[in-house]
Amino acid sequence: MDAAAPPLPVRVPLATEPLGILGSLRAGRRNVLELIPEIATHAPILSGRTGKRWHMVMDPAALKQILRDRVQDYPKSVVTKLLLEPAIGDSLFVAEGQSWLWQRRTAAPVFSQRNVAALAPVMTAAAETACTRIAAAGPRAVDLFDEMVRTTFDVISDVTFAGGEGLDRAAVHRAIEDYIAGTARVSLLDILGMPGWVPRPSRLQARAHMGAMKQMADSTIAGRRTRGASAPPDLLDLLLAGQDPETGRRMTTAELRDNLLTFIVAGHETTALTLSWALYLAAFDPARQARARTEAQARLGPRAATVDDLPHLPFIRAMVEETLRLYPPAAFLSRTAQTPDRLCGREVRPGDTVILPIYALHRHHKLWPDPDAFRPERFLDHRPERFAFLPFGDGPRICIGASFAMQEAVIILATLLARFTFAPVPGRTPKPVMILTLRPEGGVWLTATPV
Numbered sequence: 001m002d003a004a005a006p007p008l009p010v011r012v013p014l015a016t017e018p019l020g021i022l023g024s025l026r027a028g029r030r031n032v033l034e035l036i037p038e039i040a041t042h043a044p045i046l047s048g049r050t051g052k053r054w055h056m057v058m059d060p061a062a063l064k065q066i067l068r069d070r071v072q073d074y075p076k077s078v079v080t081k082l083l084l085e086p087a088i089g090d091s092l093f094v095a096e097g098q099s100w101l102w103q104r105r106t107a108a109p110v111f112s113q114r115n116v117a118a119l120a121p122v123m124t125a126a127a128e129t130a131c132t133r134i135a136a137a138g139p140r141a142v143d144l145f146d147e148m149v150r151t152t153f154d155v156i157s158d159v160t161f162a163g164g165e166g167l168d169r170a171a172v173h174r175a176i177e178d179y180i181a182g183t184a185r186v187s188l189l190d191i192l193g194m195p196g197w198v199p200r201p202s203r204l205q206a207r208a209h210m211g212a213m214k215q216m217a218d219s220t221i222a223g224r225r226t227r228g229a230s231a232p233p234d235l236l237d238l239l240l241a242g243q244d245p246e247t248g249r250r251m252t253t254a255e256l257r258d259n260l261l262t263f264i265v266a267g268h269e270t271t272a273l274t275l276s277w278a279l280y281l282a283a284f285d286p287a288r289q290a291r292a293r294t295e296a297q298a299r300l301g302p303r304a305a306t307v308d309d310l311p312h313l314p315f316i317r318a319m320v321e322e323t324l325r326l327y328p329p330a331a332f333l334s335r336t337a338q339t340p341d342r343l344c345g346r347e348v349r350p351g352d353t354v355i356l357p358i359y360a361l362h363r364h365h366k367l368w369p370d371p372d373a374f375r376p377e378r379f380l381d382h383r384p385e386r387f388a389f390l391p392f393g394d395g396p397r398i399c400i401g402a403s404f405a406m407q408e409a410v411i412i413l414a415t416l417l418a419r420f421t422f423a424p425v426p427g428r429t430p431k432p433v434m435i436l437t438l439r440p441e442g443g444v445w446l447t448a449t450p451v
Helices: 020-030 060-069 076-086 097-113 111-116 120-137 144-160 169-183 206-227 235-241 253-284 286-300 307-312 314-326 402-419
Strands: 044-050 054-056 141-143 333-336 341-343 346-348 353-356 420-424 431-434 438-441 444-451
Touching: 020 253, 044 438, 060 353, 060 431, 076 253, 076 333, 097 111, 097 235, 097 253, 097 307, 111 402, 120 402, 120 420, 120 431, 120 444, 144 169, 144 235, 169 206, 169 253, 169 333, 169 402, 169 431, 206 253, 206 431, 206 444, 235 253, 253 286, 253 314, 253 402, 253 420, 253 444, 286 307, 286 314, 286 402, 307 314, 307 444, 314 402, 314 431, 341 353, 431 444
Parallel strands: 054 353
Antiparallel strands: 044 054, 141 444, 333 353, 341 346, 420 444, 431 438
């Protein structure tokens, strides 16, 4: 008789039957990922109509077509813009066409390898502070999601506004949480494909949630223009100094603010989620946690990780990548086709919604052996197929902060695993739920024992 299959980490229950409009609304408000059919983890493309025509794409060649070859024909969907524009305006993440292009050219040098490496001491200090807080909590259960949110928010606020002038960090954090809680759930009008000018009642409070934070950011930017750059320069200084290399254009205060808020919202939320899920997986698999700890301790000894340690921590980096595969923060993306096209032989018409279910792509049975299993070694053995692993997107619109996020995640995770053994708390398994990002509902409750 075959031995029992090893347990698998928690996953989202995908749809096993057609949902219809009301069923889609209920699933989308409960957990956007429950809109994905289970068959999407086996098929290259699925198509249907729920209010409007849609295509769900899991084929790497077709994804390359959408994200790189014909990126201008697949802008972000109306729903995506409705969710994000009240918070981050027409910033780099939302903008299209020439508006996006000049902002990208201006911001790209800010995230050069040299500049990202120069910000690493802030990450090292935050990792040390997190260890101090966790140790002070004593031998009891700790919500590591809450702790990682605090840690990564410290990082992003320090590297964005190093001077801290006029910045109420607690107020900024509350505004972000209120915005996500109040505006990010799917509405019936989204499901029906109604145009963006039709008001979504649940999102009418969005501008109020973000108004005070925008005023605070504007005041900070104005003060920095007067005071001058920090030493060393932070992201605000680098953006203030930046200009489009082709036109010489510089960002206005509103453009600076919207892009800085983009970096704050995306920069801390996504890395906090990655670290939280990585610690859950480490506790879920004690053998792999022990391997990571051995690697970290051999390199670090009693100190916190730095940027110079990153090449010497390959297994911990692989743990981060495997975490991003199993629990990608941006797990469900959508585009709107602008021109006729064919994807996997399927007709695509202008106005069709094209869905990129990253969660299903990363668990696709034809692309990943044992797709639901936690196996960091797969990233040591070989690199995944291009456009089969998309935690940061790809093509010209790949996440500008990808190297920043990976650097931060490895530094903090290595430091934590070198100092503590993490174990699950019975009855407190996190539930993966996507609203705007893929969050661990209920928190990530673990016991942390110093080693």
